[in-house]
Amino acid sequence: MLSSESSAGPSVDVDGPAPAGPFDAASRAAVYRAIHTRRDVRGEFSGRPVPADVLRRLLEAAHAAPSVGFMQPWNFIVIRSEAVKSQVQAAFVKANEAAAALFPGERGRLYRKLKLEGIRSAPINLCVTADRTRGGPNVLGRTQNREMDLYSTVCAVENLWLAARAEGIGVGWVSIYEESDLRAILGVPERAAIVAYLCLGYVEELYQRPELEAKGWAKRLRLDDLVFAERWGWTHAAPPRADHAIVGHYRMIEVERQGD
Numbered sequence: 001m002l003s004s005e006s007s008a009g010p011s012v013d014v015d016g017p018a019p020a021g022p023f024d025a026a027s028r029a030a031v032y033r034a035i036h037t038r039r040d041v042r043g044e045f046s047g048r049p050v051p052a053d054v055l056r057r058l059l060e061a062a063h064a065a066p067s068v069g070f071m072q073p074w075n076f077i078v079i080r081s082e083a084v085k086s087q088v089q090a091a092f093v094k095a096n097e098a099a100a101a102l103f104p105g106e107r108g109r110l111y112r113k114l115k116l117e118g119i120r121s122a123p124i125n126l127c128v129t130a131d132r133t134r135g136g137p138n139v140l141g142r143t144q145n146r147e148m149d150l151y152s153t154v155c156a157v158e159n160l161w162l163a164a165r166a167e168g169i170g171v172g173w174v175s176i177y178e179e180s181d182l183r184a185i186l187g188v189p190e191r192a193a194i195v196a197y198l199c200l201g202y203v204e205e206l207y208q209r210p211e212l213e214a215k216g217w218a219k220r221l222r223l224d225d226l227v228f229a230e231r232w233g234w235t236h237a238a239p240p241r242a243d244h245a246i247v248g249h250y251r252m253i254e255v256e257r258q259g260d
């Protein structure tokens with residue numbers, strides 16, 4: 001175990017665990033507030049410039065994300081140029097027309113009314129990539145499941161998204177483009193996957209629930225329908241019975257459900 005000697009005081013063990021109890025109530029509330037009031041933003045950007053130090057804090061938050069084997073596969077391409085944004089916008093429009101055609105009838109009409117990007121109205125666009133070769137061929141934790149680098153990068157995006165909420169900055173994730181178009185526009189090499197294309201900027205207002213829900217596209221699912229116990233499809237629908245082993249109990253519920 002290493003220790004560091006500081007001129008300010010006694011040596012501090014920086015490589016061992018430090019006390020880490022729960023946050024005080026106000027800090028806890030702030031974390032949950034960021035989580036529950038975070039929104040995907042397409043049309044609410046105010047246009048106010050994002051100072052360099054604020055952007056830096058957001059990138060630091062992203063860079064603090066967990067990553068498989070501490071691989072840190074991410075890169076962040078910060079885009080402010082109107083010329084580059086216009087090219088990305090054109091790639092979006094092309095892909096969005098193709099996407100709209102996949103939803104027939106009423107759904108297609110609703111799809112065409114939705115605003116699904118804020119590329120040019122956001123002062124900053126951010127492309128987040130995952131370099132799939134970083135750390136060499138064998139990265140701890142990624143030996144069997146190669147996609148873990150992508151999931152790590154998504155963790156970085158979520159960190160940034162939540163930190164942005166706390167800063168009053170909205171983030172919109174745009175995924176409607178042909179990857180080859182974005183690669184060509186931004187010069188992303190084949191070894192890097194494009195994980196996210198984000199639009200960032202200050203917002204004065206946010207939707208209180210997902211915009212897609214407010215506009216009738218989709219509803220939030222019931223959490224209780226999504227939580228299983230011990231095994232796929234097993235639920236806590238009934239309290240455990242004393243005369244059943246725990247596994248027997250859940251199997252019994254599954255059999256009952258299949259008979260529904």
Ligand SMILES: Cc1cc2nc3c(=O)[nH]c(=O)nc-3n(C[C@H](O)[C@H](O)[C@H](O)COP(=O)(O)O)c2cc1C
Pocket residue numbers: 038039040041042115116117173174175176209210211212213
């Ligand atoms: C991987 C990913 C891709 C997304 N792509 C788009 C997109 O192309 N356009 C869009 O308007 N929203 C996009 N979104 C935002 C979702 O529509 C949004 O998260 C969802 O409707 C829930 O709303 P909320 O984020 O405001 O809670 C994306 C979100 C994620 C996580």
